[in-house]
Amino acid sequence: MRAKGLSERVSLHPGSFLDDPLPSGADLISLVRVAHDHPDAVVRQILQKAYDALPVGGTILLAEPMAQSQPEGGSGDASVDAYFHFYLLAMGDGRLRTPQELMDMMQAAGFTHVERVPNAMPIHAQILLGRKSKCLPLNNRNCVN
Numbered sequence: 001m002r003a004k005g006l007s008e009r010v011s012l013h014p015g016s017f018l019d020d021p022l023p024s025g026a027d028l029i030s031l032v033r034v035a036h037d038h039p040d041a042v043v044r045q046i047l048q049k050a051y052d053a054l055p056v057g058g059t060i061l062l063a064e065p066m067a068q069s070q071p072e073g074g075s076g077d078a079s080v081d082a083y084f085h086f087y088l089l090a091m092g093d094g095r096l097r098t099p100q101e102l103m104d105m106m107q108a109a110g111f112t113h114v115e116r117v118p119n120a121m122p123i124h125a126q127i128l129l130g131r132k133s134k135c136l137p138l139n140n141r142n143c144v145n
Helices: 042-053 080-089 098-107 137-141
Strands: 028-032 059-062 112-117 128-131
Touching: 028 042, 042 059, 042 098, 059 098, 098 112, 098 128
Parallel strands: 028 059
Antiparallel strands: 059 128, 112 128
């Protein structure tokens, strides 16, 4: 980082996202291929820690392989789900979740304005964004977005 002139712009915070609080001060927290490797309780804990670490107006970006949503009366690409199910079986923990399951978990942690972001390679990862609202949860009519 020093050779690239980035040492003044980067700070390192070693620790465990399970045992330690996340560092605060960032406007964006990204979780890339984290949730699918862990059980629901751990994912909820990580999302809550991210919410707690972000300032009001901060954003979480979640990029994950996600279970294919099954359209009503149709079928998604089962081969993608099968690949990741075998991967997670070999890893010994975690599971694929649908985008809606993850969005519900993000909202339960307190994030608002949760949305899917279209991307060119949704088979490898889909992207979700959520914001830490600038208003009190009981007063959503007066939010500043």
